[in-house]
Amino acid sequence: MFSLEFLTGVSVAAGTLTYHVIPKFRDMFLKANLFGIDLNKSSGEKVPEATGVITGCIFLMVTFLMIPFTYSDYLLQDKPEFPHQEFVHLISALLSITCMLLLGFADDVLDLRWRHKLLLPSMASLPLLMVYFVSNNRTEIVVPLLLRGVLGSSVHLGFLYYVYMGLLSVFATNAINILAGINGLEVGQSLVIAVSVLIFNLTSLSGLSRSYHEFSLYFIIPYIGTTSALLLHNWYPSKVFPGDTFCYFSGMTFAVVSILGHFSKTLLLFFIPQILNFLYSLPQLFHLLPCPRHRLPKYIKEEDKVMMSMTKVPEKQIKKIGKLILKVLSGLGLVELSVVASPGAENLVEFNNLTIINLLLKFSGPTHEKNVTLVLLLFQVFCSLVAFMVRYPLAYLLFGEIVV
Amino acid sequence: MFSLEFLTGVSVAAGTLTYHVIPKFRDMFLKANLFGIDLNKSSGEKVPEATGVITGCIFLMVTFLMIPFTYSDYLLQDKPEFPHQEFVHLISALLSITCMLLLGFADDVLDLRWRHKLLLPSMASLPLLMVYFVSNNRTEIVVPLLLRGVLGSSVHLGFLYYVYMGLLSVFATNAINILAGINGLEVGQSLVIAVSVLIFNLTSLSGLSRSYHEFSLYFIIPYIGTTSALLLHNWYPSKVFPGDTFCYFSGMTFAVVSILGHFSKTLLLFFIPQILNFLYSLPQLFHLLPCPRHRLPKYIKEEDKVMMSMTKVPEKQIKKIGKLILKVLSGLGLVELSVVASPGAENLVEFNNLTIINLLLKFSGPTHEKNVTLVLLLFQVFCSLVAFMVRYPLAYLLFGEIVV
Numbered sequence: 001m002f003s004l005e006f007l008t009g010v011s012v013a014a015g016t017l018t019y020h021v022i023p024k025f026r027d028m029f030l031k032a033n034l035f036g037i038d039l040n041k042s043s044g045e046k047v048p049e050a051t052g053v054i055t056g057c058i059f060l061m062v063t064f065l066m067i068p069f070t071y072s073d074y075l076l077q078d079k080p081e082f083p084h085q086e087f088v089h090l091i092s093a094l095l096s097i098t099c100m101l102l103l104g105f106a107d108d109v110l111d112l113r114w115r116h117k118l119l120l121p122s123m124a125s126l127p128l129l130m131v132y133f134v135s136n137n138r139t140e141i142v143v144p145l146l147l148r149g150v151l152g153s154s155v156h157l158g159f160l161y162y163v164y165m166g167l168l169s170v171f172a173t174n175a176i177n178i179l180a181g182i183n184g185l186e187v188g189q190s191l192v193i194a195v196s197v198l199i200f201n202l203t204s205l206s207g208l209s210r211s212y213h214e215f216s217l218y219f220i221i222p223y224i225g226t227t228s229a230l231l232l233h234n235w236y237p238s239k240v241f242p243g244d245t246f247c248y249f250s251g252m253t254f255a256v257v258s259i260l261g262h263f264s265k266t267l268l269l270f271f272i273p274q275i276l277n278f279l280y281s282l283p284q285l286f287h288l289l290p291c292p293r294h295r296l297p298k299y300i301k302e303e304d305k306v307m308m309s310m311t312k313v314p315e316k317q318i319k320k321i322g323k324l325i326l327k328v329l330s331g332l333g334l335v336e337l338s339v340v341a342s343p344g345a346e347n348l349v350e351f352n353n354l355t356i357i358n359l360l361l362k363f364s365g366p367t368h369e370k371n372v373t374l375v376l377l378l379f380q381v382f383c384s385l386v387a388f389m390v391r392y393p394l395a396y397l398l399f400g401e402i403v404v
Numbered sequence: 405m406f407s408l409e410f411l412t413g414v415s416v417a418a419g420t421l422t423y424h425v426i427p428k429f430r431d432m433f434l435k436a437n438l439f440g441i442d443l444n445k446s447s448g449e450k451v452p453e454a455t456g457v458i459t460g461c462i463f464l465m466v467t468f469l470m471i472p473f474t475y476s477d478y479l480l481q482d483k484p485e486f487p488h489q490e491f492v493h494l495i496s497a498l499l500s501i502t503c504m505l506l507l508g509f510a511d512d513v514l515d516l517r518w519r520h521k522l523l524l525p526s527m528a529s530l531p532l533l534m535v536y537f538v539s540n541n542r543t544e545i546v547v548p549l550l551l552r553g554v555l556g557s558s559v560h561l562g563f564l565y566y567v568y569m570g571l572l573s574v575f576a577t578n579a580i581n582i583l584a585g586i587n588g589l590e591v592g593q594s595l596v597i598a599v600s601v602l603i604f605n606l607t608s609l610s611g612l613s614r615s616y617h618e619f620s621l622y623f624i625i626p627y628i629g630t631t632s633a634l635l636l637h638n639w640y641p642s643k644v645f646p647g648d649t650f651c652y653f654s655g656m657t658f659a660v661v662s663i664l665g666h667f668s669k670t671l672l673l674f675f676i677p678q679i680l681n682f683l684y685s686l687p688q689l690f691h692l693l694p695c696p697r698h699r700l701p702k703y704i705k706e707e708d709k710v711m712m713s714m715t716k717v718p719e720k721q722i723k724k725i726g727k728l729i730l731k732v733l734s735g736l737g738l739v740e741l742s743v744v745a746s747p748g749a750e751n752l753v754e755f756n757n758l759t760i761i762n763l764l765l766k767f768s769g770p771t772h773e774k775n776v777t778l779v780l781l782l783f784q785v786f787c788s789l790v791a792f793m794v795r796y797p798l799a800y801l802l803f804g805e806i807v808v
Contacts, residue, residue: 025514028514028515028516029514031515032437032513032514032515033436033437034513034514053510057506057507057510057527060503061527061530064527064530064531064534065530067531067534067535067538068534068537068538071538074538082538084488084489084492085488087492087538088488088491088492088495091492091495091496091499091531091535092495094499094531095495095498095499095502098499098502098503098506099464099502101506102461102502102505102506102509103461105506105509105510105513106457106461106509109436109438109509109513110429110432110433110436110438111432111435111436112432123461123465123468126465126468126469127468127471127495127498130468130471130472131495133472134471134472134475134478134486134491
């Protein structure tokens, strides 16, 4: 499909361009009211928000321009067997990513509601699913050994498989978005995931599914270039914020390459920190427990450190199931919980907001923001290493064969 | 490919949805600073701007959802000859339109520079050109009879053909955007053009290029539905403004269907008012004459009418070539020009801003805004009728055959 040297060159060029272009848009973003105040700094400076739209646009421009080079062999030598299906996959992947970039930017600008945040990725994954349906429609999955007695060796999921793929897009886009709030975390975790995908693709190039992994590399290598450039500006202390735009764009890029590259289950292994954070956040996300608008850590100005942020509400405002969850989590040492009795008034319940950032801070105590990001990114790297270690043995254990 | 009844049903549904959704976003747009003040009203009310992003998104959603229905014959009956090439065209057309919607919205939000306005449509047309290159690469044009002695019966334009297609996208997106400034005009003219394309496609369905025209209908019919709904809100007095988003989105939709539908020259015939306005605007667009930020007509509060807007500058600020242009246009009666001599000070030159809206007002005198829009839209309809009348005789005269 292409050479790795070519892709790397393109990626470096795109990264350099991104790095130089981002600061030029600063004033435009501020003028357009697209900025945030960094709550973990004392300066109160305006920081451009939603700059993911810049990296996204450069990523798209580059991947568009790569198309004719990728297929130059077929075009110049008049090979008859032009790979139409692969080409449709490429274009539809770009379509889904572009859609998500548009919707992410619309979200940053218009501050859409939660229902839109679930609806939009589903909408953006439509072209992908349509193309999958039209050109592939392979919905059978291999059944784990244990269940083969009941289900046979493979099951056709049919429509359910599309639901799964749609949900994967929704999950990937939002999971990055809710593990956020401190400088460099959204962009950093995306970069770690992208590099993990890159390594997985490279190590799988010799297998039977070579073309799938080449397909993924086509996107992941330029993605790494533009995202690295963004990280340089977004690293502590952040000069720009990536915005929902970036999180959505990244999530969809991962979803797209893993779906069309047939490694969506492996991708989920690279999302372990996001899955843990999602599970831990569930009680607040589904309003079983009160959820404030921002759950990011609290800034301690005097020490220039951050500590876990707490939610404090009258006991009556917490549902029964919420109380049970708090009790269990507290028993497991996974939540900081206190009940403040005030004579004559109602008891107040206080607990840390349920993100793994706050959980980390519960154990570590007040920490410098940069170090929190670093620890979380190291955790992401660690999880990827675990993922690589378990992937093949796990596949062997479950399926009795190496499923690539 | 599909039935006209189905497309019409989809179009009506999309239009109804658009009509009901637009007002719901009003507060979100105002809160996001995405509004304009209608300069031709005395109320000073805030009007949501860039609502083209809503119609655009609904248009995309609908055209995405239509894909599996369109190809259901191939999918359900397992016909072997799935039309891959046609399908790639469909997806790439959607990709170009989505790109332009994104870039238009970015322009409305960030207020991009002029150079971006030319760069962006070129970028958004890239996927289209790539796909054209990869899957078609037919760049020969039929030579008019008069020139056949010199050039032969057809010429391979090669790279130049891509330049032409790129320029067509740039022109279509910007031409609608500069014939703007009064309630209902951008959306109204786009609707007239779309209906003209529709009629042209329908009357050509019996010819050899049936599939090209079916392809165009796939987009144009839902486009008409969503755009009509927008027009109802944008008609005098406007409750919403369409924004650059809408103009770019519309222009690219027209460019895409005409390029992949192989009727780009016919499309230009439907753009006659825009071409006239563009030519008339050239001296100001290229800064041969001073160009203010807004060139829309001037509001006369007492009469609730609009009159032509003027630019007034010291004579020294006008370049020689600018003076020549003003002289020629004034001699032809196409510009209102006056030189105000003030004793002791410099002469002031005053001329109407060069848009056909102001030109109309020069002839008509102060007119109610709604009537200006109506007259201009009737002119657009008239030009389309002329286009239909000249298209076939013109083709016969130039090429000695009916080129469809």
